[in-house]
Amino acid sequence: MATTQEHDAGAPPSRLRRLGRTVVGSVSAALLWPRLKLATKAALAAGIAFFIAPYMPGSAADYPYYAPLGALVAMYENVSGSMRQGVQTLVGLAIGVGLAFMLFSLGSPSPVTVAIVMGLGVILAGLPKIGSGSDWIPTAALLVLLVGGHNPDQFSFGYLLQMGVGVSVGIVVNLLVFPPLHFKAAALSLAELRQALAQQLWDMGKALKENWPPEHEDWSRRSEALAAHTRSVRAAVQKADASRRANPRRRLHPRDVEEDYRNLRDLERLTFHIQDVTQVLSDVIWATDHPFVIPDGQAAPLADAMALVGDVLHAAEEEDAQGQAQLIEEADAAVKALTARIAAEDEHPGAPNAVESILLSLHRMLRVVKSGGGKRESDTSPAGAS
Template structure:
């Protein structure tokens, strides 16, 4: 029997595993929360503490802190709502449903995040269903949750606080490599006849720079978040500043390169091959492609085939070009290429 695609077992799995260190930290935090809560509140099994610790250990310290606050707020709000409704409608069989509905609307009214909004009705339901006949049950569950949340944060800080700068550096390097490749392709196109299919392909490849830039920006943002509240921040601040600075420099270059490609695509005609200025512009584009790669750390081995390696560590850019008057039909394109090339050069040399 064939299962529908919606029920495919592959939907239960991810393409990559959670880092082993995070699994270990989650286990340590859960076990620690269980035993600490048992010492503080020996009368009940510390389910709330274990759940809180389990959920609070996140890929970054900042996310762990946010999850701890989110979880604590949800439990406290749910316990308070359940206690108030229990006092008003004591003994009624439908009070649990009422508490759930009120909790859902409470999260909606205050625009709470999914974590807190879902936790409120769960806590309210558990308090009314399990602890209605147990004095002090609601207060104990709040204390228990705070213990689990606090231990989740503490464990995430003490055991190898996560630093996610590797993906940021990798994605910025990949962006630099693709920028270099795009400049090389444009330089080749300027000096050889082009078909419409080749022009379209050139434009499509240039447009792919934008999603690459967005991916790099997302990785840099995750790197910044991983260092927020992280005791290892000072040791990695220089790396973060370097990769952020490079992304800031590459962002306008992405726009310039796409603009140059679009101008060439839209204004191309077969007589452009006779313009002597394009040969000089193509040479400068290749030099710019070379020097872009000098700005980044070495490309990882698995991506070396995708990006040309610079031949030397000496910058290849020269002084600004002097262009003789082009054909009247081509001056707009050549002027546009020269202006964008000038601005790309300024980003590369840091002016």
């Protein structure tokens, strides 16, 4: 009971420390160079747009504050995203303005007309392929009704023109001022996942050589973490793919993103097989209702085979093609030797042998590697392409 009281008494400071670390981590992440670069470009685009805004023709010059808003709307982490988001925003604004003009026939703005505009705006926001522009449909309609006042024509013209100028400036700035390429992040993510899979095989191999139940069991709880890691790597590769579209810097930093996708798919297959081995081995060690066994005489050679497959994955980042081929041959020989040994002897008649299941997974992993999953990614882009 005393221990519980001491724990409760110390909980608030502990929560405060965790909160402090979370806040510091969030602030640090927000201040990373990509975010600072995006913020700098957004500030530059907004400043340029506001400088140009007073020179717009007619009544549009009376609404200069919408130009920097358009520049901010069009600022995205990649060029193709800026173009898509800017065009979608302008389409949404045009639909909203048209909706407001249609409802001006009902008379001056009133609670009823505002309600109708909002309802129809939300309905139209569900139109397909409008994307981020959907949110601007009811917003634009409401602004024309309430801010346009007695001059909806002039306001609508100025609003659309200034937003269009701002969007154009934002796209141009993002296109010309060091548009980001996220190739380096994708390559690092693929390499990190491959090393994480190799480490999982090494750790499971060590567990097979320890006295059971093994002292180290962290590996048995990594299955979901590996799946989450795989999802984050896919997101990184997709981000790299999006960053190269309409990006003039891609000619200076060429990279075969299709190969990244192929490597990603192979790593996803490897992750699936390693998760299966993790589950089988965990059940053999700790599950009381599991009928499978690993005979004592087969544990050590199975551990060696798992470690060799881990070496194969690790070698994709460290060894040359000849060294990789040699490691693949050694791992394949170890898997085949143990498979032949199991076929020749049966130390536990009637008891399902978990080694066969694990060996099948190891064989499938090596088949993925031989087909290209273990090869080093083509890194033709200079280190600065990030």
